Amino acid sequence: MSEVSRHMSLVVQEQISEVIATGEREVVTPEGVALRFRIAPASARAIAFIIDIFMVVMFSLAFGIVGLTLSFIFDGSDTGAVFSAVTLVSMFLLRTFYFILLEILWRGQTFGKKAMRLRVVDAHGGDLTVGALIVRNLTREVELFLPLVALIVPSTFIPGAPTLVAIFALCWTLLFVLMPWLNRDRMRVGDLAASTMVISEPKAQLLEEASALARGQTQRAKYSFTTEQLDMYGIYELQVLEDFLRQYPSENAMQSVSDKIIAKIAWRGDGAAINARVFLENFYDALRMRREQQLLFGKRQESKKEGSLSDSHG
Amino acid sequence: MNQDVSMIKAAKPVARSVRFRNEREDAWHDLEEIIDQIDSKGIKSVSAQDLNRLPSLYRSTLSALNVARATSLDRNLTRYLENLCSRAYLCVYTSRQKPLGVVWHFITHRLPMAVYAVRWHLFLSTMILFMGAIVAWVMVINEPEAFVTFVDAAYAQGRGPTSTREELRAVLFSGSDFSFGDLSSFSGHLMTHNARIGMMCFALSFAVGLPTLYLLFKNGAVLGAFAGVHSLKGLTVELFSWLLPHGVTEFLAVLLCGAAGFLVAEAILFPGRRTRLQNLAIQGRKAGVVVIGAVGLFLLAGLIEGFFRQSVQSIAARYAMAGYTAIVWFGYFGVLGWWRTRQALPEELEL
Numbered sequence: 001m002s003e004v005s006r007h008m009s010l011v012v013q014e015q016i017s018e019v020i021a022t023g024e025r026e027v028v029t030p031e032g033v034a035l036r037f038r039i040a041p042a043s044a045r046a047i048a049f050i051i052d053i054f055m056v057v058m059f060s061l062a063f064g065i066v067g068l069t070l071s072f073i074f075d076g077s078d079t080g081a082v083f084s085a086v087t088l089v090s091m092f093l094l095r096t097f098y099f100i101l102l103e104i105l106w107r108g109q110t111f112g113k114k115a116m117r118l119r120v121v122d123a124h125g126g127d128l129t130v131g132a133l134i135v136r137n138l139t140r141e142v143e144l145f146l147p148l149v150a151l152i153v154p155s156t157f158i159p160g161a162p163t164l165v166a167i168f169a170l171c172w173t174l175l176f177v178l179m180p181w182l183n184r185d186r187m188r189v190g191d192l193a194a195s196t197m198v199i200s201e202p203k204a205q206l207l208e209e210a211s212a213l214a215r216g217q218t219q220r221a222k223y224s225f226t227t228e229q230l231d232m233y234g235i236y237e238l239q240v241l242e243d244f245l246r247q248y249p250s251e252n253a254m255q256s257v258s259d260k261i262i263a264k265i266a267w268r269g270d271g272a273a274i275n276a277r278v279f280l281e282n283f284y285d286a287l288r289m290r291r292e293q294q295l296l297f298g299k300r301q302e303s304k305k306e307g308s309l310s311d312s313h314g
Numbered sequence: 315m316n317q318d319v320s321m322i323k324a325a326k327p328v329a330r331s332v333r334f335r336n337e338r339e340d341a342w343h344d345l346e347e348i349i350d351q352i353d354s355k356g357i358k359s360v361s362a363q364d365l366n367r368l369p370s371l372y373r374s375t376l377s378a379l380n381v382a383r384a385t386s387l388d389r390n391l392t393r394y395l396e397n398l399c400s401r402a403y404l405c406v407y408t409s410r411q412k413p414l415g416v417v418w419h420f421i422t423h424r425l426p427m428a429v430y431a432v433r434w435h436l437f438l439s440t441m442i443l444f445m446g447a448i449v450a451w452v453m454v455i456n457e458p459e460a461f462v463t464f465v466d467a468a469y470a471q472g473r474g475p476t477s478t479r480e481e482l483r484a485v486l487f488s489g490s491d492f493s494f495g496d497l498s499s500f501s502g503h504l505m506t507h508n509a510r511i512g513m514m515c516f517a518l519s520f521a522v523g524l525p526t527l528y529l530l531f532k533n534g535a536v537l538g539a540f541a542g543v544h545s546l547k548g549l550t551v552e553l554f555s556w557l558l559p560h561g562v563t564e565f566l567a568v569l570l571c572g573a574a575g576f577l578v579a580e581a582i583l584f585p586g587r588r589t590r591l592q593n594l595a596i597q598g599r600k601a602g603v604v605v606i607g608a609v610g611l612f613l614l615a616g617l618i619e620g621f622f623r624q625s626v627q628s629i630a631a632r633y634a635m636a637g638y639t640a641i642v643w644f645g646y647f648g649v650l651g652w653w654r655t656r657q658a659l660p661e662e663l664e665l
Contacts, residue, residue, distance in 0.1 A: 029407075033376050035400045096609060104416060107404070121404060130416055131424070132595075135602030138516065193578070194602070195595030204397035206342065207390045211332050239389040246390070289329045291387050296330075 025185060025197065027125030035125075039186050040118045040200040048112030055111050056094045063090035099137040104130055116200075123185070123197045136190035143176045143189050210242045211288065212281035221282040223274070229265040230290040234303035238287050245284060254280055266309040331386035338378050342398060345371040349401050372402040420603075423654055428603040430651030432573045435580070439530050439572030443565070446534025447541065454542025464532075464539035473540075479547040486549070486556040487627055512571035512612060516578070516605045523579025530572045555629040558636035560619035566643055567611035574601035574608070 024036045067086030102110040108120035108128055120136070122128050180186045185197050209215050244257065254276035261267070261283060262274075294301065348364050348371070357365075379395040386392060429436070453460040458475030465474075473482055516526075537557075544553040554561075581597035582590055618639070626632060 027403075029376065029403055031373065031376050033380055033399070035403055036396060037400060100606075119404065125403075125407075127407070129599065130420065131599030131603050134606050135598045138602055138605055192591060193594055193598035195591075201401060202397070203401075204394045206339070206394040209332060209335065210388050210390065211329060235387055238387055242389055285329070288331075288387050292329050292331055292385060295385055295387070 025123075025199075029125070037121065037197075037199040038202075040116075040198040042180055042186060044116045044118060044200060045186075045198055048110070048116040048118055051112035051115055052099065052110050056091070056098050059094050059098075060087050060091040063087065096138075099140070100134055103133045103137070108133075113198075117202055118198050119201050120196050120198055123187070123191070123195045128196070132194035132196050134194075136194035136196050139188075139190035139193055143179070207246060210245065211285050221285065222278050223267075223269065223282045225265070225267065225283065225286045227290060229267060229309065230287050231301065232265050232305050232309060233261075233287055234301040234305075235291055236303045238284070238291055241280065241284050241287070245280060251276065258283075264304075264308040329387075331382070331388055331391070334378075334381065334386065335388070335391060338374070341371055342375055342378070342395070345375050345402055346398055349398075349405055352405055353401075368402075369406060372399075372406050375399055375402060420606075422650075423658075424603050425607040426647055426651035427654045427658060428600050429570065429607060429647040430655050431600060432570075432577050432604055435573035435576040436569055438576055439526075439569045442527060442530045442572070443534035443537075443569060446531035447538035450535035450538030451542045451545075452538075454539050455546065458543065458546060461539050461543055464535045473543065475543055475546075477543070477547075479549065482544060482547055482549055483552065486552050512568055512605070512608050516571045516574045516601060516608075523576055523583075526572055526575030526579065530568070533568055552629065555632040555636075559622055559626075559632050559639070560615045562636050562639045563611050563618060563643070564615035567608040567615060570604050570608040570611070574604040577601045577604070 023039050023041075025039060026034050026036050028034050064087030099110055103120055106114070109118070113119060120128065120133070122132065176189050179192070180188045183192075185191075187197055191197055241257075244253075249257075258274065258276045258279045261280075291301065344367070348360060348368055351360055351364075360368075375395065376399050379392075379399050382388075382392050382395050450460075450464045454464070454475070461475045540557075541550065541553060544550055577597050578594065578601050581593045585593040588596070618635070622635060626635070
């Protein structure tokens with residue numbers, strides 16, 4: 001562990017803040033900036049796990065076939081035994097070390113996790129240690145394979161145990177399986193023991209500038225608005241409008257949105273029919289400028305005001 | 315009409331956040347490219363020049379995120395920066411480990427130190443195993459039929475209180491009709507079976523160590539029952555010559571798993587000044603290292619059993635092998651572990 005990351009994990013451990021929204025976790029970097037990590041959904045983790053198990057089985061079979069071929073070449077007898085022995089041992093080795101080694105090499109990822117864009121990280125934003133990766137993968141044995149065995153062939157679970165003990169053991173193993181749903185960070189027992197969590201890392205794209213004026217499509221705004229009109233709307237509506245404009249909406253949709261805005265802010269043009277797209281783009285630019293300007297003065301208007309402006313304004 | 319209502323002419327100026335984005339956008343794209351490359355092709359594929367720029371690009375992007383959060387209302391921009399910063403953060407602040415270096419350091423430092431650290435837990439699990447062995451031995455000596463309550467029929471391979479001396483002896487010195495196929499699948503099965511029991515010993519310890527106690531005691535009882543049956547027929551020396559060459563390694567592995575289990579149970583039961591979860595996270599990592607070491611021992615034991623025991627018949631050679639492995643493990647875990655622990659910096663002990 002390097003000096004910097006050691007320092008960091010100490011700092012960060014002091015400052016773990018609460019979960020902001022369900023499905024998110026905040027980590028404060030050493031620079032003092034809070035970053036939000038999105039907790040991976042159970043479904044994505046399940047798919048990633050199935051992919052990984054598939055890889056393990058495929059690799060084991062491949063090793064088994066290599067062993068089989070070798071035993072054919074060197075000695076005709078005992079081929080079946082060699083095949084089963086090699087497959088069995090490599091299955092065991094792969095199952096034990098596949099996750100551990102890949103997660104060490106690929107900084108918390110395996111084939112399945114890469115495919116699903118998931119990553120194992122330290123729950124406090126610190127360094128991901130080898131020990132943590134070993135533990136979180138070893139406990140999978142008891143979380144998954146043991147309950148599976150207990151469900152499918154209960155008699156082998158604890159041979160000769162009284163029924164009551166067997167039932168208790170079954171409930172106990174179920175508790176492990178259900179653990180991810182019992183805590184807000186979707187941590188399974190291995191994650192709890194190793195203090196890790198699995199985050200999803202979708203790649204966000206930087207889209208084109210939302211402001212049409214900045215994009216340079218038009219030279220000047222065609223429609224103008226008073227501050228009073230602009231103050232009818234808040235940041236929430238601004239960003240809804242941003243998303244709306246980015247979706248290349250239909251003329252009809254833009255018409256009905258601009259009609260709503262015109263009614264609410266009592267906007268009166270020169271009487272000519274308006275171009276809905278240009279109107280919305282101009283309104284977005286003006287509203288964003290107004291809200292950002294107010295933000296600099298520490299005034300943060302989150303949402304719209306109730307009602308509409310009376311006709312005397314504008 | 316109000317006097318102070320000023321008309322905002324959207325024509326001339328654009329929002330500050332637009333200019334902010336224009337000035338910095340190139341650096342963000344540079345950072346994104348470097349991270350994409352690290353994620354897809356690994357850190358080694360990144361040029362030294364780019365690697366040098368990574369920290370400063372990361373810091374400037376992080377400060378851009380701060381500014382954007384405070385002043386920009388472009389949601390896509392803020393989201394993009396948050397995503398980019400999180401990815402960069404994980405690149406910059408997770409230490410990069412060379413695979414071979416990790417394995418070597420694990421073998422020469424982490425493992426012996428971790429085992430040395432759990433020496434008292436190891437002592438405890440040894441005592442419990444011995445208790446199981448003594449209880450079963452005493453019972454079998456007095457009442458040979460008790461054997462079946464301790465040992466599964468499948469595991470006993472036909473051996474039991476009704477076996478004659480010759481039958482028992484035949485098993486102990488079997489293997490002269492050497493067959494590679496039988497051997498490999500048998501030891502393969504044994505290896506995975508025992509290693510799984512050991513890992514279970516650890517993994518089940520989250521139930522405050524009770525299953526660990528049970529498994530240790532039971533394994534001890536199997537040993538004791540076998541010893542009882544054989545000692546009734548005067549085969550004690552022969553039995554241990556059959557058992558110990560690989561048994562030293564294998565029992566050590568079982569005991570290590572038990573010790574790791576007790577460490578976890580202790581972490582949950584007696585968290586001290588930390589919270590239970592914090593303590594579990596710290597001790598759990600140590601225990602995990604011990605269990606991985608135990609898995610390695612199980613594999614070695616399987617190899618010894620498969621290739622040594624069945625081909626060596628001399629009792630003296632078998633005991634020599636047992637003694638040799640005992641010395642090696644004592645040197646590795648006891649002496650090297652003690653030495654590394656003495657040499658270690660305080661923070662290395664915490665991991």
